[in-house]
Amino acid sequence: MSKETAVSFAERGCTTVRLLNDIPFGHKFALSDLSEGETIVKYGVPIGQLIRPVKAGEHIHLHNLVTLQRRGDVQ
Structure with missing residues (x-):
């Protein structure tokens, strides 16, 4: 999705x-706005913790998240 897109979620009380x-x-x-250290959940599964605060609508990826999941190729 491109920047400036508004996304609405009816199941979250019509959150946009x-x-x-x-x-x-x-x-x-x-x-929503999130604090450093908060756990990120994807499909009901905790996948990582934020390493810095994130604002609502901001991209969450490896630049602001440390993963909790182990890679299959790492022992």
Whole structure:
């Protein structure tokens, strides 16, 4: 989705989030302002912790998230 897109979520009480960055397909963005250290959940599974604060609509990826999941190729 491109920057300046507004995304609405009816199941979250009609929450609307305006994206602050271009979000590649399959990537995450914050639905609300989040603090450093907060756990990020994707599809109900904790996947990482923020290493800096993130604003609503901001891209969440490896530049602001440390993963909690182990890669299959790392022992």
